[in-house]
Amino acid sequence: MGRLLGDPEVWDDSPSRPRVVVRGLVGLAAGLAAGGLVAFAVVPRPAAPPPEVAVPPPPAEGPRVRVERQTLDNVSLSAGPLLVVRSGRLEQVKPDGTDRRVVAQNVRASAAVGPSRDGTLVVLDSGVIVRVDRDGATTRLGPANYLAAGLAGRDERLLACAEPGGSRRPDSGLLLSAAGGRNRPVKLGCPVAWASGAEVIAGAGGPWAAVNGIERDRAVQRGTSVLVGRPGGRSLVLLGAHELRAAAGRRATVEAVALAPDGKLAAVAAGSPGRPWVVLVLRADGRRVARIPLAAGHRPAWMGWSDRQGTVTLAVAAVDRRGDLATAPLASRQGGGYVLAWDAGTRTARVLAAGPPMVAADGFAWSSDGESVGISSPGGVLLVLQIDVVYTTAAPVTGTLVAWPGEAVP
Amino acid sequence: MKALRRSRPGPSAVDPLAERGRGRRKLALLVPVLTVTCGLVAGGVAVGRVVAGSRPAPARGPVVDGPLAGRASGPVEQLRDSGVLFFTDQQGRAFRQAADGRDRRPLGQLKELGGQSARPFLDQLDIAASLLAVPADRRRAELAPDGNLVYLVQPDGAAAVGRLQDGSVRRLVPAGWRSPTLPRHTSDGAVVGACGYRLAGRQGSAGVKVARSWILDHAGAGLATLPGCLYDLADDGSVALVTDPAQGRVAGPVPDAEYQGSPLVGGSDQLTRGLRLWRRAGGFRPVLSFAEVTRAFRAVQPEVDPRGLVVVTASLGPDRRRALVRIVDALAGDKPRTGREAEVLALVDLASGRAEPIPQHLPGLEAWLPTGGYVYTGGAGLATYVARERPPALLTATVAQEGTYVVAASPDGAWLLLGGSVWRFVRVDDPAVQVTYPAPGRFAGWAPALGPEGSGRGGPGDPKGVPRSVGSQGGAPVDRPEGASGP
Secondary structure (H helix, E strand, O other), X not given: OOOOOOOHHHOOOOOOOOOHHHHHHXXXXXXXXXXXXXXXXXXXXXXXXXOOXXXXXOOOOOOOOOOOHHHHHHHHHHOOOEEEEEOOEEEEEOOOOOOOEEEEOOOOEEEEEOXXXXXXXXXXXOOEEEEEOOOOOEEEEOOOOOOEEEEEEEOOEEEEEEOOEOOEOOOOEEEEEOOOOOOEEEOOEEEEEEOOOOOOEEEEEEEEEEEEEEEOOEEEEEEEEEEEEOOOOOOEEEEOHHHHHHHHOOOOEEXXXXXXXXXXXXXXXXXXXXXXXXXEEXXXXXXXXXXXXXXXXXXXXXXXXXXXOOEEEEEEEEEEOOHHHHHOXXXXXXXXXXXXXXXXXXXXXXXXXXXHHHOOXXXXXXXXXXXXXXXXXXXXXXXXXXXXXXXXXXXXOOOEEEEOOOOOOO | OOOOOOOOOOOOOXXXXXXXHHHHHHHHHHHHHHHHHHHHHHHHHHHHHHHHOOOOOOOOOOOOOHHHOOOOEOOHHHHOOOOEEEEEOOOOEEEEEEOOOOOOEEEEEOHHHHHHHHOOOOOHHHHHHOOOOOOOOOOOEEEOOOOOEEEEEOOOOOEEEEEOOOOEEEEOOOOOOEOOOOOEEOOOOOEEEEXXXXXXXXXXXXXXXXXXXXXXXXXXXXXEEEEOOEEXXXXXXXXXXXXXXXXXXXXXXXXXXXOOOOOOOOOOOOOOOOEEEEEOOOOEEEEEOHHHHHHHHXXXXXXXXXXXXXXXXXXXXXXXXXXXXXXXEOOOOOOOOOOOOOEEEEEEEOOOOOEEEEOOOOOOOEEEOOOXXXXXXXXXXXXXXXXXXXXXXXXXXXXXOOOOOEEEEOOOOOEEEEEOOEEEEXXXXXXXXXXXXXXXXXXXXXXXXXXXXXXXXXXXOOOOOOOOOOOEOOOOOOOOOOOOOOO
């Protein structure tokens, strides 16, 4: 049996002093932990909120036609600047969006002629014929009370057709000079055309008919024949009313006229609201070359001829005018359309643009080299380069396309 | 260690040391009890408040993992309930996966599906038939919603129906006949139709000698054998769009084009000049005349020679009142990209027979949506959606860049898939919302989501069967799909 060392008499047999504070703290900690665990286990949790569906941030815009850089470069290389109206200003800008320049302030042009050799430009602004000088200064041309509905021209010479109203007859056309001077009346009504490379003019002639369904809440005067002639000379009937109605329908009237650059071919768009519209291609002697029927419910919004190294092509922009679209302004028209190019040499056609780019399309123009067509709409400007293959690209340009001249305004 | 204590004195003898520690010992017992109690209360209250006041994190959308991890762009979770996509690979295997990329499963394998990718879309023998019928898209096979039936064209050019489960394949046209398009079928697979043709001579030497169509029921019994080509079959099998031979007699044979390289027609009188509706209840109804075909085409080619105009595609709308019809000028030459407009897409009102042209340069793919709208692509690489009474809307401008070969609508019509090197899903009501991910294979169909067990019976129609198999042709199931029914 073992024996403890030392003297038992001096052993400290008093009980150890209880550590109250320590025990209290340990107890408190144990209590807190136990209480927390119990509470965590038994306390009911709030119901989970409904699942959060990750909604993508609203995109800035929908899909758009792509900018094809190579096509854009090719177009910009050979064509001149676009004349566009943007925010109440007339601007010129290269198709690739560079070299933007304000030509004139406070001008809302719907048509333009020029620029001429001296850099002046003539535009039609809300019925007023306005000359825009190189420095942006504007001068009104023509009689003070003359409101024009159409404008054509070549170099510095202009042909305007009148907005009928009051005592003014529909065939109160006017030959003017951009340099000023005396105006000469000509018995042509809207629409009018001037061959870009020849001394040939054309316009609508009587009998005149009031046509409903083209503009909202009012009838418009439309001619039923087409006259052609030389500036200052006597006009001849290119297409009589009888022939027009035989080719385009009983109530057909003239909607648009365009002359080929050499003046040897004329295109006449005719029809009536609610009926099929057609484009008739005629020789200068009145012989019909082609009849181009437009898709049902589509009305021509623009026609233009181009001459690309001897290849003469007619472009027709036909826009959907069915139902409520019939009288809507071009820029607010929520409907489609298409641009058809008809080759006078091969007498064949191709569709250059169609579908969404034609929604609210409000400006059309051939490039001066005859290789490209520009189409403006609120979504931007679409360029179609048609050489052998049709190439399409969006252009970094906004505004309403008025013209696409070969030279920039200096 | 045990402490030795002195012997306890009597009761009267109070040990001052012991008396002095008693209170402390009692305190040492009491204090822990109290602190534990207080701790319990305090901890419980504190944690309870925290727990009761907590806001659990909201559930999030599905986590994209597996095959799409990091490769999808756009709100892919919005595709979660958009059905099941079918596709095939180069080995002839068929797969299904949810539209958002989850749950990819193999369905089976047919060697005929494998041959599809190697087979040219239009081989030399098919060139002559490209004036008889052209598919609305370029998918090489189509899977039924059950994930078992496969509609395809065999390597020898015959339309056929296969079954992935047992690898069986059945021809739908007689031996020696070829088919220009995939078979058409009802949504439940109960009625199948196929177009077939035979050439007048050997390869490339002559045009279509004879064209016939066969409509079969699920048991393989013939419902009708028709002259000319079958272009579409209604989802319920009640009607089919087929060639109208009467219009062929009106138009006369198609002469050969003068352009070198153009398909030889050989004065064939078998090509389609007009359409009629075959009705299962009996009889036919003319729906598109040759005069209307010519009138529609002149919107894009005013001086076309009508002798060359043929119908090559016709798709019935979901309401069976309209059809998208493609008309081709067989005399236009073989260079449509640089030459004149040689095709036009037209919307035909089947009641009035009026064809409304949809002018478009080089029309490509077309498809109907279950909601009644339609979509088409064009030469500028644009895909356009047209809903009733709405202006045309641009869906995407990437058709050319992505090699898009198919446009398909989701079963609910909310999404459109433009399938190519990538699969681009576009929300129909807001084309700005798009989801893309790399194409997992060759698109072969889009069906509603299967039942909860993946039973394959939850689709719009439970396939009642197929024309009976005439024996396996080398196919074998790769991996039995989960829940697949049947033997």
